[in-house]
Amino acid sequence: MAGNRSLQNRSTAVMQRCHEAPDSLNYFPTPPWATRALCEWLESRTARLPFSSVWEPACGEGHMARPLGEYFQFVTTSDVHDYSQTFHDQGRVGDFLVTWDHSPKIQAQGVDWIITNPPFRLAQEFIETALGIARQGVAMLVRSAFLESRERYDGLFSKQPPTDILQFVERVPMHKGKISADATTATAYCWLVWYPSAYGSRQHDDAPRFRWLAPCRARLERPSDYPRAALAPTPLFDEAAL
Numbered sequence: 001m002a003g004n005r006s007l008q009n010r011s012t013a014v015m016q017r018c019h020e021a022p023d024s025l026n027y028f029p030t031p032p033w034a035t036r037a038l039c040e041w042l043e044s045r046t047a048r049l050p051f052s053s054v055w056e057p058a059c060g061e062g063h064m065a066r067p068l069g070e071y072f073q074f075v076t077t078s079d080v081h082d083y084s085q086t087f088h089d090q091g092r093v094g095d096f097l098v099t100w101d102h103s104p105k106i107q108a109q110g111v112d113w114i115i116t117n118p119p120f121r122l123a124q125e126f127i128e129t130a131l132g133i134a135r136q137g138v139a140m141l142v143r144s145a146f147l148e149s150r151e152r153y154d155g156l157f158s159k160q161p162p163t164d165i166l167q168f169v170e171r172v173p174m175h176k177g178k179i180s181a182d183a184t185t186a187t188a189y190c191w192l193v194w195y196p197s198a199y200g201s202r203q204h205d206d207a208p209r210f211r212w213l214a215p216c217r218a219r220l221e222r223p224s225d226y227p228r229a230a231l232a233p234t235p236l237f238d239e240a241a242l
């Protein structure tokens with residue numbers, strides 16, 4: 001497994017030369033209102049959130065990192081692909097699943113929270129890795145169908161169940177490579193939240209708390225969250241007058 005990962009890492013170094021994320025990276029950016037919904041919920045439970053640090057380790061073009069910066073004092077970003085042409089604040093280019101690829105700052109100082117929308121095919125590995133690093137909490141945005149599957153139950157949920165499952169009542173439209181205010185989706189999403197430091201005090205079979213995230217899109221969405229729609233070119237001549 002370790003060999004495969006380092007091979008993948010070398011091949012992504014080649015991929016980084018082109019700007020567009022290769023299909024294999026599962027680049028599906030998150031509309032910012034979905035991150036604000038999580039942060040509002042965390043804020044209502046964690047008084048120290050504004051003073052905490054957060055790492056977005058699969059940041060893409062920053063659609064989740066930017067709203068995280070509205071709630072957390074320190075935000076670190078990284079991604080295995082180089083998105084810096086469109087996300088100027090991208091930090092390190094590195095594979096989250098390869099320990100030696102983590103930034104020296106994270107290795108030296110640690111981090112309170114790890115929050116991301118992981119690539120779907122690596123979501124379980126992202127969660128397991130994050131749980132070994134974050135001091136206060138881990139939150140992962142996943143398809144609700146991620147809660148199914150014998151493999152994930154055996155390997156993850158039966159051993160480290162999330163503390164909270166936050167199911168969106170509204171759909172969170174996510175599409176390959178871009179966000180759009182007009183997008184729609186048939187896929188349901190939820191946030192899974194873990195408090196790793198609470199594991200010592202939790203009973204092994206403590207049931208996760210299930211909550212609905214009440215409708216909030218209209219309140220949390222801003223026009224500046226989306227790229228401006230391409231304007232129709234201004235005609236050089238008023239054709240009617242010719």
Ligand SMILES: C[S@@+](CC[C@H](N)C(=O)[O-])C[C@H]1O[C@@H](n2cnc3c(N)ncnc32)[C@H](O)[C@@H]1O
Pocket residue numbers: 021025026027028029030057058059060061062063064078079080081094095096097116117118119120122
């Ligand atoms: C579903 S997208 C989410 C992007 C961003 N978190 C957001 O919510 O807008 C998944 C991201 O994971 C990145 N990625 C894929 N494999 C990775 C890895 N091994 N380490 C770090 N990032 C990875 C992709 O480049 C992509 O940006």
